[in-house]
Amino acid sequence: MLRNTKPVWECVESHKTEFFELSDRIWGRPEENYQEFFAFSEHRQTLALQGFTVSEALAGIPTAVMGEAGKGGPVIAILGEYDALPGLSQEAGLAEQRPLVPGGSGHGCGHNMLGSASLLAAVAVKDWLAQAGLPGRVRYYGCPAEEGGSGKSFLVRAGAFDDVDIAICWHPSAFTGVWPAASLACVEMEFTFHGRAAHAAVAPHLGRSALDAVELMSVGVNYMREHMPSSARVHYALVDGGGIAPNVVQPRAVVRHLVRALKLNDMWGLVERVRKIAEGAALMTETRVEMKQLSGEANLVPNAPLEEAMHENLLQLGGVEFDSSDMEFARQIQRTLPPDDIRSAYGRHGLPVTAAPLSGKIYPPDGSRTDSIGSTDVGTVSWVVPTVQCLVSCYAIGTPGHSWQLVAQGKSPAAHKGIAFAAKAMAGVAADVLSDPALLAAAKEALESYRKDNEFKNPVGPEAEPPLSMAAK
Numbered sequence: 303m304l305r306n307t308k309p310v311w312e313c314v315e316s317h318k319t320e321f322f323e324l325s326d327r328i329w330g331r332p333e334e335n336y337q338e339f340f341a342f343s344e345h346r347q348t349l350a351l352q353g354f355t356v357s358e359a360l361a362g363i364p365t366a367v368m369g370e371a372g373k374g375g376p377v378i379a380i381l382g383e384y385d386a387l388p389g390l391s392q393e394a395g396l397a398e399q400r401p402l403v404p405g406g407s408g409h410g411c412g413h414n415m416l417g418s419a420s421l422l423a424a425v426a427v428k429d430w431l432a433q434a435g436l437p438g439r440v441r442y443y444g445c446p447a448e449e450g451g452s453g454k455s456f457l458v459r460a461g462a463f464d465d466v467d468i469a470i471c472w473h474p475s476a477f478t479g480v481w482p483a484a485s486l487a488c489v490e491m492e493f494t495f496h497g498r499a500a501h502a503a504v505a506p507h508l509g510r511s512a513l514d515a516v517e518l519m520s521v522g523v524n525y526m527r528e529h530m531p532s533s534a535r536v537h538y539a540l541v542d543g544g545g546i547a548p549n550v551v552q553p554r555a556v557v558r559h560l561v562r563a564l565k566l567n568d569m570w571g572l573v574e575r576v577r578k579i580a581e582g583a584a585l586m587t588e589t590r591v592e593m594k595q596l597s598g599e600a601n602l603v604p605n606a607p608l609e610e611a612m613h614e615n616l617l618q619l620g621g622v623e624f625d626s627s628d629m630e631f632a633r634q635i636q637r638t639l640p641p642d643d644i645r646s647a648y649g650r651h652g653l654p655v656t657a658a659p660l661s662g663k664i665y666p667p668d669g670s671r672t673d674s675i676g677s678t679d680v681g682t683v684s685w686v687v688p689t690v691q692c693l694v695s696c697y698a699i700g701t702p703g704h705s706w707q708l709v710a711q712g713k714s715p716a717a718h719k720g721i722a723f724a725a726k727a728m729a730g731v732a733a734d735v736l737s738d739p740a741l742l743a744a745a746k747e748a749l750e751s752y753r754k755d756n757e758f759k760n761p762v763g764p765e766a767e768p769p770l771s772m773a774a775k
Contacts, residue, residue, distance in 0.1 A: 308618070309433065310733040311726045313426035318725070321425075322718040324348060325418035329394070329712045332386030332407040332414075335451035336770045338365045341384035341414075345421060345444045352425050354442065361460035363453060363768050367444040368462070371428040375437030376742055378732045379463065379687065380424045381471040381680065382417035383448045386410070392709035397634035399706050408709035412474030415696060415712065417444060419472060419721040423728040430733060438736040441466070445679070450490065450560075451769060452597035454679035455762045458686055466687045468608070468735050468745060471680050472724040474708075474717070475693035476701060477651050478621055479665035480612050483604035483684070486535065486562040487569045488677040489761055490596045493519065493580045497589040499553040509551025513544045515587040516555045522579035523559065534572055535562040558596070562677060566600045566685070567757060596769045598761025600682040603752050607744035608690035608731065613667050615730035621662040622695045622723045628716040632659035632698035635707050644700030660716060661695045685758045688745035692727050696720030 324344060331340040342365040349356050354369030390408030391401040409415075424442035431438055443462070447453035457463065473481065495516055500509030523536055530536075537560045544552025561576055563569035577593060584591040624632075636644060636659050648655045652669040683689055696719075697711040711717060735742050 308730060308733070310426050310430040310729045313429040314422060314722060314725045314729055317422055317425050318722045321418045321422040321725070322721060324421070325414045325717070325721055326713045328384055328414040328417065329409050332391070332409050334388055334407055335385055335447040335449055336363065336365060336768065338384050338446050341417065342367055342444060342446070345382065345384065345417060348421060349442060352428065354428070360462050361456045361768065363446055363456060363770070365446040366453065366457065368441055369424070370439055370441045372431045372439035373437060375439060376467040376736060377439045377441060377465055378427065378735060379441045379443055379466045379469040380420045380427070380728055380732065381443050381445055381454070381469060381683065382420035383413040383445050384417040385413055385447055385449050385451070387449055387704055390704070390706055390709050392706040394710060394713040395631070396710055397631070397638055408706065409712050410704045410706070410708050411449065412696060412708060412712060413448065415474050415717055415721050416472065419724040420728065422721065422725040423732070426725060426729040427732045430729070431736070436736055440732060448679055450597060452599050452679045452682070452762060453768070455598055455600070455682040455760060456768045458682045459760050459762055463683060463687050467742060468732070469683050469687040469689040470728045470731055471689070471691045472728055473691065473693055474696040474720060476647050476695060476697055476699045477653070477661045477665050477693060478616060478663070478695045478723070479651070479669060479693055480609050480616070480667050481691035481693050483602040483609070484675050485602040485681050486564060486675055486677045487566040487599060487601040487681065487761060488560060488562040489569065489573050489598040490558060490560045491576070492541065492556060492558050492594045492596055494554065494556045494592045494594070495584060495589045496592070497551065497553045497587065500551040502549045502551050506551060510588045511551050512555035512589050513552040515583045515589045515591065516540065516557045518586055519557065519580050519583040522582060523576060526575060526579065530572060531563065531568065533564040536560065536572070536576065564601065566759070566761065570759070595763055595766040598766070599677045599679045600685050600758070600761050602678065602681040603684040603689065603749065605684070605688045605690055605745055605748045607741055607748055608688055609667065611731050611734050611741060612690050612692050612727065615727050615734070616664045616692060618730070619723060619726055621664050622719050624660045624662055624716055624719065628714070629659055631714060632716065635698040635711060636700055638707060639700045643702060647700045659698050661699060682761060685753070688749045690731060692724065694720045694724040694727065
């Protein structure tokens with residue numbers, strides 16, 4: 303039963319069951335970065351059936367889709383995602399690790415829920431606009447490859463948001479509240495070293511080891527860590543070590559590095575330093591290095607007017623209502639977790655630890671800590687469009703992101719309740735903006751003010767191409 307009379311929330315209620323089913327179908331067909339063809343098809347078909355005008359292959363990405371409804375007025379974008387992660391296949395509703403497909407993918411970040419709730423919100427806003435007779439357009443953006451593929455950054459570069467007035471998004475979480483506008487800007491690069499093969503015993507002096515160059519690059523980056531801001535991060539993964547034969551001097555080796563910084567314009571210097579280290583490693587080993595960018599994301603830009611509107615909608619909704627069966631399954635999940643995971647989850651939101659396995663409360667706007675944060679390609683959107691996000695409780699407190707435990711909860715009744723709640727929160731903010739020109743003006747002014755003091759350079763450069771064949775990370 304609704305605790306309020308906001309008409310757009312009633313539109314969510316009238317459609318929610320079909321979107322629970324959409325979320326469950328996508329949960330059952332997990333697809334990784336840029337390979338989300340089933341999810342794309344499901345979202346495209348739903349948009350068409352709901353009367354949206356559909357555009358496909360945005361920015362040349364086959365799994366990107368956009369649907370628009372309404373006429374004139376401001377353009378409200380609601381952002382969805384539907385990519386999964388590798389190695390997280392898991393049976394639903396089971397509090398023990400049991401892959402459905404050994405080594406298979408799974409929705410370990412809840413993007414099956416994320417996209418479905420965002421599309422539900424867009425449908426609700428479409429219906430509400432028609433009922434209210436107001437000018438305005440709502441767009442649903444089905445955005446691929448958030449998990450390291452930076453799909454939205456490529457969409458921004460292609461101009462997909464150039465005429466958008468406001469962007470709204472959400473993410474499944476253990477707690478409910480406004481997502482604090484804090485994330486790390488990042489660039490991911492691949493370094494391919496080319497050396498010279500030789501017999502490692504008979505003629506080692508004739509070889510030039512690409513693997514040695516990779517190792518020296520890693521040493522150099524590790525020494526750099528002492529001399530960079532404490533909020534910055536550099537991670538790496540060995541993609542190709544040059545083969546499994548130790549008696550061959552490896553002629554080719556590949557390593558990926560992910561460079562992160564708290565602010566976009568602080569990141570570029572770190573990226574350049576990593577490039578120089580790669581060049582130095584090549585010089586020391588008499589190899590040649592090729593550098594290729596794979597992805598990049600800007601940090602999130604705050605927008606106080608929209609964040610206040612989102613918080614007010616969350617307060618009016620009053621939090622997700624969980625029942626005893628939801629609580630029992632969440633307790634079972636918590637038994638699989640170290641106590642530190644549960645305590646840490648509370649700490650990240652500045653909340654006291656309680657015995658409840660699920661949270662039905664709204665945390666305060668200044669409650670979340672911002673010293674342990676990751677990256678999101680929503681950040682790049684937030685530099686060109688006033689943007690707001692919320693977190694909504696969908697799973698047991700302490701559940702790690704990118705875990706089998708999260709996959710196990712992805713089709714649960716608690717997940718469905720979170721989907722409906724998130725859709726109402728996003729639709730409520732959209733309705734507020736479409737009804738209140740002053741709110742729209744204030745949101746735009748907040749972004750313009752930020753941009754006056756902060757230059758924007760898209761973290762995916764003009765030479766970078768969407769890595770359509772890359773695996774999710």
